[in-house]
Amino acid sequence: MAEFSATSTSTATGIVVALQANYLEVELHAPPDGIPGRLLCTRRTRLSHRGAAVHVGDQVSIEAIDPVQARAVVADVAPRDSWLTRPPVANVSLVVVVLAVDQPSFDPDQASRFLLTAERTGLDVQVVLSKRDLLPPDQLEQLCERLRRWGYEPIALSSETGEGVEALQQRLRGTALAVLCGPSGVGKSSVLNRLLPHLSLRVGAVSGRLQRGRHTTRHVELFALGDTSKVADTPGFNRPDLPDDPRELGVLFPELRQQLDPWPCRFRDCLHRGEPGCGVSTTWERYSLYASGLEELVALSRQGRGG
Numbered sequence: 001m002a003e004f005s006a007t008s009t010s011t012a013t014g015i016v017v018a019l020q021a022n023y024l025e026v027e028l029h030a031p032p033d034g035i036p037g038r039l040l041c042t043r044r045t046r047l048s049h050r051g052a053a054v055h056v057g058d059q060v061s062i063e064a065i066d067p068v069q070a071r072a073v074v075a076d077v078a079p080r081d082s083w084l085t086r087p088p089v090a091n092v093s094l095v096v097v098v099l100a101v102d103q104p105s106f107d108p109d110q111a112s113r114f115l116l117t118a119e120r121t122g123l124d125v126q127v128v129l130s131k132r133d134l135l136p137p138d139q140l141e142q143l144c145e146r147l148r149r150w151g152y153e154p155i156a157l158s159s160e161t162g163e164g165v166e167a168l169q170q171r172l173r174g175t176a177l178a179v180l181c182g183p184s185g186v187g188k189s190s191v192l193n194r195l196l197p198h199l200s201l202r203v204g205a206v207s208g209r210l211q212r213g214r215h216t217t218r219h220v221e222l223f224a225l226g227d228t229s230k231v232a233d234t235p236g237f238n239r240p241d242l243p244d245d246p247r248e249l250g251v252l253f254p255e256l257r258q259q260l261d262p263w264p265c266r267f268r269d270c271l272h273r274g275e276p277g278c279g280v281s282t283t284w285e286r287y288s289l290y291a292s293g294l295e296e297l298v299a300l301s302r303q304g305r306g307g
Contacts, residue, residue: 011063011075014039015230016056016090017222024054024074026062027222036070043074052077056220056232057090057177084121084179087220087234094175096126096231098182098191101143101156102134107183112289113242114182115150119252120243126155126171126178130187133158149285151254159190169195172225179232192233196223246271246297255284271298 012032018025024041031037041062043054054060059078066072080090095118099111118125127147132140140156147154155171157164168191172178180188193199222230243249250256250272259280266277271294274282281287 010065011061012065012072013059013061015222016054016058016060016074017230019056019219024060026060026072026074027224028062032065035065035067039065039070039072041072041074044076047074047077055088055090056222057092059091082121082123086117087179087181087232089177089179089220089232089234092121092123092177092179092232094124094126094172094178095121096128096172096178096180098128098130098180098186098188100131100183100186101129101140102131104183104185106143108286109289110183112150112286115152116242116249116252116293118181119254120248124175125152127152128168128180128191129154129156130191131158131160132156132163133160146285149255151258157191157194159187159194162194165191165194169225172231173229175229177222177230177232179234181234188233192223192231195225195231199223242293242297244297244300246294246301249290249294249297250280253286253290255286256280256290259284 012028012030012035014026014028016024017027017038020040022042024043026039026041028035028037028039039062041060047054054074054077058080060074061076061078062072063075064073082092083090084092084095097111097114097118099106099114115125115127129140129143129147135143144154144156155164155167157168159165172195180191182188220232220234222232224230243252247269256272263279265272265275265279267275270278272278272280273291273294282291
């Protein structure tokens with residue numbers, strides 16, 4: 001965690017936990033005597049002049065504190081350890097991809113696109129299967145085993161019964177800042193309500209015709225899980241993007257990376273399409289998804305070069 005020095009009670013340090021229009025909500029690390037622990041802040045003009053944007057998750061230095069109005073001004077932003085652009089969150093250490101086992105039904109293509117987006121961050125990725133109470137135990141285990149073959153050890157939970165919630169709590173308490181993402185309607189807000197019952201976050205229904213959830217989270221906000229851990233709730237989105245460079249796609253599949261560990265390809269620019277000397281088989285479940293995504297990216301790359 002980045003640190004600033006506070007020279008008087010009119011300065012302090014904290015973390016941005018939410019954005020409200022042109023205002024930042026900052027939670028102080030060690031509030032001086034008589035200062036509220038959470039302040040509504042504006043930004044110093046000089047930050048805008050030098051292009052220093054401030055986002056949720058940023059470690060900031062604040063000054064000009066008004067303890068009566070619980071207001072202050074953000075004066076500086078610490079360098080970030082990591083940065084997510086979609087959703088925009090700074091200093092994340094764990095990406096939690098929430099996928100429903102049903103309502104909406106599990107979609108391997110959509111799940112994979114979210115996982116690829118998570119893998120692009122270079123951070124640890126945890127899969128959570130929500131609504132486990134909607135599947136019989138044998139089918140749930142089959143789905144969990146399927147994800148293990150993809151390279152993930154999922155946590156299956158139910159916001160209705162509470163099953164699996166403790167396992168997720170332990171996982172999240174072991175990381176400084178986790179971000180929850182996933183398709184709309186999979187139950188991210190319900191999961192957070194289970195983890196932190198006092199939140200009472202708004203929960204939306206799933207469209208019967210489209211099997212997509214209505215957006216209930218409109219902005220990014222951080223919630224404390226303990227003294228040292230926070231979790232971010234983020235707006236859902238239904239179609240994440242593939243990477244721009246075809247060569248980046250392969251390393252985003254854990255099961256492909258595992259194959260390359262003992263037997264790397266003969267050629268550095270290999271795209272793993274069955275070329276001679278390639279160290280990757282074509283028999284793994286998501287190979288067809290990889291191949292189709294690769295074709296899409298190669299076609300877009302050619303268009304970008306003018307044919």
